[in-house]
Amino acid sequence: MTPPYNSSKPDSGITVLKIGGSAVTDKNAKAGLAKEEEMRRIFKEIATFSGKIVIVHGAGSFGHTHAKAYGLDKGFHQEGVLITHDSVRLLNEMIVKGLREENIPAVPLHPFSFSVCEDGRIKSMFVDQISLMLDHGLVPVLHGDVCMDTVRGSCILSGDQSLPYVAEALCAKRVGLGSAADGVLDADGKVIPKITPKNFDSMKMHIGGSAGTDVTGGMLGKVSEILDLAKRAGIDSSIFNANTPGNVAAYLSGKNIGTLISRD
Numbered sequence: 001m002t003p004p005y006n007s008s009k010p011d012s013g014i015t016v017l018k019i020g021g022s023a024v025t026d027k028n029a030k031a032g033l034a035k036e037e038e039m040r041r042i043f044k045e046i047a048t049f050s051g052k053i054v055i056v057h058g059a060g061s062f063g064h065t066h067a068k069a070y071g072l073d074k075g076f077h078q079e080g081v082l083i084t085h086d087s088v089r090l091l092n093e094m095i096v097k098g099l100r101e102e103n104i105p106a107v108p109l110h111p112f113s114f115s116v117c118e119d120g121r122i123k124s125m126f127v128d129q130i131s132l133m134l135d136h137g138l139v140p141v142l143h144g145d146v147c148m149d150t151v152r153g154s155c156i157l158s159g160d161q162s163l164p165y166v167a168e169a170l171c172a173k174r175v176g177l178g179s180a181a182d183g184v185l186d187a188d189g190k191v192i193p194k195i196t197p198k199n200f201d202s203m204k205m206h207i208g209g210s211a212g213t214d215v216t217g218g219m220l221g222k223v224s225e226i227l228d229l230a231k232r233a234g235i236d237s238s239i240f241n242a243n244t245p246g247n248v249a250a251y252l253s254g255k256n257i258g259t260l261i262s263r264d
């Protein structure tokens with residue numbers, strides 16, 4: 001759903017950065033397993049940036065494995081909701097703590113606490129606090145989460161869905177998605193420089209799910225969400241490899257790397 005209002009001025013200068021679960025966790029692990037060295041390096045790169053930034057991280061093995069085990073992508077399961085939410089909160093806590101260690105004033109925001117979905121899609125999400133936090137120099141850190149759902153009881157609210165919602169609500173200037181691939185790859189494994197509504201249909205056949213456990217559609221889910229953002233709000237996004245040292249800092253310094261997802 002389209003955010004109800006824009007709390008920021010157009011061209012707000014806000015950057016929204018996703019740190020993919022595949023970049024900072026071992027997605028093949030049966031339970032939550034963080035790649036701590038990778039996290040530390042990425043946080044040091046984020047610390048080079050001084051502008052307004054919202055961070056959204058994926059759930060990786062902290063969420064997808066539980067979500068799959070309890071069928072949370074299909075409907076409500078009380079124990080599943082508790083265990084999955086606790087697990088993604090644990091990852092969020094590690095990430096917020098790691099960012100603080102790099103002197104980034106990170107604050108945790110759990111979408112479960114301020115969002116409602118309708119059949120798997122955001123119906124409403126309270127975001128007024130985010131722009132106020134940014135105005136005061138804080139760095140909000142959201143994440144993939146479980147969410148109460150008016151149709152299914154509960155659902156999985158992926159970081160790939162919250163990210164464009166927040167980006168649109170804040171009129172973000174730049175949206176970057178750091179994942180574990182060099183961008184969106186074609187059949188030969190080469191990075192597709194640009195995806196637009198015009199070429200998406202011909203590229204789609206090369207884009208698939210995740211190599212690890214991911215209940216929210218892997219790369220194809222990600223591209224679909226941010227292509228919609230480009231179409232709806234004219235906000236471009238870049239998908240790049242956050243596991244390549246220097247990439248996060250380069251993106252934050254203004255470079256476009258990886259695949260650009262754009263309206264035209």
Ligand SMILES: Nc1ncnc2c1ncn2[C@@H]1O[C@H](COP(=O)(O)OP(=O)(O)O)[C@@H](O)[C@H]1O
Pocket residue numbers: 019020021022023058060178179180181183184185186206207208209210211212214217218219220222
């Ligand atoms: N065409 C493609 N280009 C890049 N990655 C792809 C493609 N098709 C499938 N993938 C898989 O999707 C993964 C990215 O999705 P995902 O694991 O959900 O990342 P994240 O954890 O960042 O959300 C890649 O690491 C790769 O395994």
Ligand SMILES: [Mg+2]
Pocket residue numbers: 021058160210214216217218219
């Ligand atoms: Mg994913």
